[in-house]
Amino acid sequence: MQHKLMATMAAGLEALTARELQALGFETTTDNGKVFFSGDDQAIATANVWLRTADRIKIIVGQFKATTFDDLFEGVKALPWDQYLPLDAAFPVAGRSVRSTLHAEPDVQAITKKAIVDKLATVYHRRGRLPETGHTYPLEVSILKDIATLTIDTTGPSLFKRGYRIAKGEAPMKENFAAALVMLTNWRPELPFMDPTCGSGTIPIEAALIGLNIAPGLQRRFAFEDFAFFDQATLTAAKDAAMDAADFDRPLDITGCDINQEMIEVSRLNAKQAGLLHNITFKQLAVKDNHPTQPRGVLVANPPYGKRMGELEAARKLYAEMGQIYSQMPGWSKYILTADLGFEKAFGSKATKRRKLYNGSLRTDLFQYWATQRA
Missing domain, CATH: 3.30.2130.30 (VC0802-like)
Structure with missing residues (x-):
């Protein structure tokens, strides 16, 4: 039909x-x-x-x-x-x-x-x-x-519910929104990828799924599986084809960092549930101490927005640290999501491009700083 x-x-x-x-x-x-x-x-x-x-x-x-x-x-x-x-x-x-x-x-x-x-x-x-x-x-x-x-x-629980997130932090990002952030960059699987404020690890995990060409719905159920008109063999064939399309052996250089060791443990739990623990490196590391050695790469960050009373000053201090560190990474493209429209001033430079997005119901902007130097 x-x-x-x-x-x-x-x-x-x-x-x-x-x-x-x-x-x-x-x-x-x-x-x-x-x-x-x-x-x-x-x-x-x-x-x-x-x-x-x-x-x-x-x-x-x-x-x-x-x-x-x-x-x-x-x-x-x-x-x-x-x-x-x-x-x-x-x-x-x-x-x-x-x-x-x-x-x-x-x-x-x-x-x-x-x-x-x-x-x-x-x-x-x-x-x-x-x-x-x-x-x-x-x-x-x-x-x-x-x-x-x-x-x-036909879906049932939203497609963002991949099934791997068994632990989360205070403000978890939906998996499909994290995937969108990765897809809005110029990242390719042969390039290093980093999330310096990874929280529960959603952005690095979605990057790994993309890099290995693993279908995000491979491990979950859907509402249509119970529909009388639907032939179960059709879903089996779709999942078999998705398994065949995956490149599980492709080498990836994906890193997730967070200043909070508890969040690093949460990230590792989620990555293990996704079957990707060995494809992603997670480190407890503050932004100011994070100096990638690779000459080229792509960085995607979802730092704190400072939306609560008294937190904006701390958030903008973090943005300033990012600006100082990332200005020394001309071969890296940087994509930073925040709801703070004062981000560029705190960061210290104007974005190459801005894109308006909605993280749930919250209006945010993706500030994009494209690489200015090829290694």
């Missing part, structure tokens, strides 16, 4: 996700926070297994204009729900409405649920309530500017 599919992601990462899908062989179109593509069950499995920067893969069951609850009910009921939902399907309906006539989200959800029940009851010749004792099919009705979109989430 062919599906209209939608990958969702954090604002600002659409181009990265589109590039990933195109590399997998799909044609794409892009909207805010969404990349659209089409494919069969194999496409669902492949996208879920391989996408590093997306949050979810959803099947678009249908789209239509709805300015009244009658429009919504009839539009939902007309969709081919019986192609996706068996008689005993449990189908919780999430709902949201933005800049639309039908703005009462609980009512939108209730009407959508009732319309689907009516459709399935008619198809399966049932009266009254459906059992909903089977596997879960997470549904969403989203109304944007009076256009209703009905989707089935």
Whole structure:
């Protein structure tokens, strides 16, 4: 069966996700926070297994204009729900409405649920309530500017949940956002890679997954595995192909440093869980003492932002230390993420380029300092 599919992601990462899908062989179109593509069950499995920067893969069951609850009910009921939902399907309906006539989200959800029940009851010749004792099919009705979109989430827990992070620090970065930071650099696996403020190790671990071409979804489960219409052999084939594509023996020079020894131990635990402990070097080291000996490389840092009262001064002192050390590394490209717009002044130089990103709901900027000297 062919599906209209939608990958969702954090604002600002659409181009990265589109590039990933195109590399997998799909044609794409892009909207805010969404990349659209089409494919069969194999496409669902492949996208879920391989996408590093997306949050979810959803099947678009249908789209239509709805300015009244009658429009919504009839539009939902007309969709081919019986192609996706068996008689005993449990189908919780999430709902949201933005800049639309039908703005009462609980009512939108209730009407959508009732319309689907009516459709399935008619198809399966049932009266009254459906059992909903089977596997879960997470549904969403989203109304944007009076256009209703009905989707089935094939992913389950967000794609950022790779399964390797068994320990974390105070402000953990989502795995897919860390992967995006690596992919926004000019790093190649033959170059050294460093994270001088690695925290729980997410950025170095994602760099290693990229460097070894290991699919991020290789070790996790997905919601679609329980869907009646989905053939389990399709996922097995996708994961087998991903294993074949991985280059486990490629040598990598990836280092994660942190001033806190407890965080270094956390990083090692997570890297071990990911099967990458021997591919990454973790060191307890302060930024001011971190002087890479390699003439070329790529550095990605997510230092403290100083958002809490009294912490900004300490954060800017750290930025100044970074500026002093990194000015002596002309062969390295440096990418530093922070929510402090005063970063460049504290760092001591203007970035080559800035890119606005959202780390969760927090507006941040990726300050990029490209290498000025080739070794």
